[in-house]
Amino acid sequence: MGSGTRRSTHREQPTSDDARLASYPHPYPDGWYRLMTSKSLRRGQVRYLECLGRALVVWRGEDSDEVHAMQAFCPHLGANLRHGRVREDRIECPFHNWQFTGDGRPACVPYSDTAPTRVAAESFPVRDVHGQIFMYHRSDGARQQAGDEVPYPVPRLREVDDGRFVFRGHYDAGRVHMHIIEFVENAADFAHFLYIHEQMNVPWTGIPVPGIKLEHTPGVEFPEDRPWTMNFLDEAVLKFRDRPLERTRTKARATFTGAASIVNFRFFIPDTGEIDLCQTHLPVGPLEQQVDFHWFADRSVPRLLVWYVVGSWISQWRHDIQIWENKAYIEHPTLCRDDGPVVRMRRWYRQFFPDLQPPAAKPPEAPGEAPDERAERRLVGVASN
Numbered sequence: 008m009g010s011g012t013r014r015s016t017h018r019e020q021p022t023s024d025d026a027r028l029a030s031y032p033h034p035y036p037d038g039w040y041r042l043m044t045s046k047s048l049r050r051g052q053v054r055y056l057e058c059l060g061r062a063l064v065v066w067r068g069e070d071s072d073e074v075h076a077m078q079a080f081c082p083h084l085g086a087n088l089r090h091g092r093v094r095e096d097r098i099e100c101p102f103h104n105w106q107f108t109g110d111g112r113p114a115c116v117p118y119s120d121t122a123p124t125r126v127a128a129e130s131f132p133v134r135d136v137h138g139q140i141f142m143y144h145r146s147d148g149a150r151q152q153a154g155d156e157v158p159y160p161v162p163r164l165r166e167v168d169d170g171r172f173v174f175r176g177h178y179d180a181g182r183v184h185m186h187i188i189e190f191v192e193n194a195a196d197f198a199h200f201l202y203i204h205e206q207m208n209v210p211w212t213g214i215p216v217p218g219i220k221l222e223h224t225p226g227v228e229f230p231e232d233r234p235w236t237m238n239f240l241d242e243a244v245l246k247f248r249d250r251p252l253e254r255t256r257t258k259a260r261a262t263f264t265g266a267a268s269i270v271n272f273r274f275f276i277p278d279t280g281e282i283d284l285c286q287t288h289l290p291v292g293p294l295e296q297q298v299d300f301h302w303f304a305d306r307s308v309p310r311l312l313v314w315y316v317v318g319s320w321i322s323q324w325r326h327d328i329q330i331w332e333n334k335a336y337i338e339h340p341t342l343c344r345d346d347g348p349v350v351r352m353r354r355w356y357r358q359f360f361p362d363l364q365p366p367a368a369k370p371p372e373a374p375g376e377a378p379d380e381r382a383e384r385r386l387v388g389v390a391s392n
């Protein structure tokens with residue numbers, strides 16, 4: 008046997024998916040999901056996607072900008088429509104050349120004049136908004152149709168519609184091995200900001216900036232006029248040797264539309280303008296999120312500043328990933344008085360998870376007000392944008 012020193016070959020064992028999955032609610036909550044950028048789907052093009060526990064084809068008509076989405080497997084004998092062709096506004100199956108309209112109905116069977124038009128394959132409501140394609144998904148297993156009524160719209164930014172904001176970028180952040188609910192919970196978990204988000208990083212990276220810390224004052228609100236949204240509010244200031252640098256104090260508001268499938272961060276930069284950063288999660292598996300960012304800004308905000316603000320958020324987002332990729336969902340969490348409004352938040356997001364049981368928390372050990380009340384009181388003074 009050689010006498011040289013042995014190098015450690017220890018690798019961390021990944022946390023078991025089985026143990027984690029058993030703890031979580033439905034992996035694909037109700038809501039609008041971003042599928043792709045609009046420009047990635049040209050007229051006459053078909054794209055295939057696996058997400059939300061489904062196999063889908065999405066296509067754009069040859070002569071119009073309309074986008075359609077339906078189940079990928081042809082309802083005739085199961086060929087995959089991904090290899091089909093777009094004919095005018097329809098998709099044609101590559102196997103026996105049946106053609107389907109965007110509502111999943113067979114419109115033409117080339118070798119027969121008896122197209123079974125009363126039967127429709129599953130199709131989905133689709134919207135093309137601000138350069139992104141979204142589809143609505145229901146988690147209850149009910150058969151969906153393109154023309155279905157939906158409980159709330161895809162969020163539009165007035166500033167993009169009226170031309171005040173301009174598109175400034177898109178970033179495909181790839182996959183994160185987490186359940187979608189974790190991103191929502193993160194906003195209500197105020198205590199973690201002190202331990203996970205205190206370190207200032209070089210924008211876009213996990214590289215710490217020595218000596219500079221970040222102090223966050225988070226809050227949440229639940230708009231009554233749009234119950235499908237929740238606002239997370241944060242006031243942040245940089246600190247050097249524990250002293251706040253007041254000129255760096257900034258406010259941000261994140262609007263969650265649905266259970267974190269669409270989140271719009273609004274950054275208010277004093278005397279300069281605003282930036283809207285949209286972060287989207289598309290579940291491609293029960294514990295697998297495709298994460299994308301796209302953003303708009305006032306023309307008055309210099310591109311370098313936009314790059315810095317967006318990159319700083321993305322570097323903070325990266326801090327949570329190791330926690331998310333290894334954690335489980337605690338249905339009855341043991342909370343203390345100074346935790347954020349986790350229980351209130353869970354009540355809110357139950358609307359997107361029809362299978363979720365009413366949340367309940369063990370009472371805090373110390374007597375006094377409930378964690379929710381305390382956290383909501385702390386919000387006062389933060390949220391005025």
Ligand code: FES
Pocket residue numbers: 081082083084085086100101102103104105
């Ligand atoms: S399988 Fe699609 S037309 Fe026959």
Ligand SMILES: [Fe+2]
Pocket residue numbers: 193199203204327
């Ligand atoms: Fe976080």
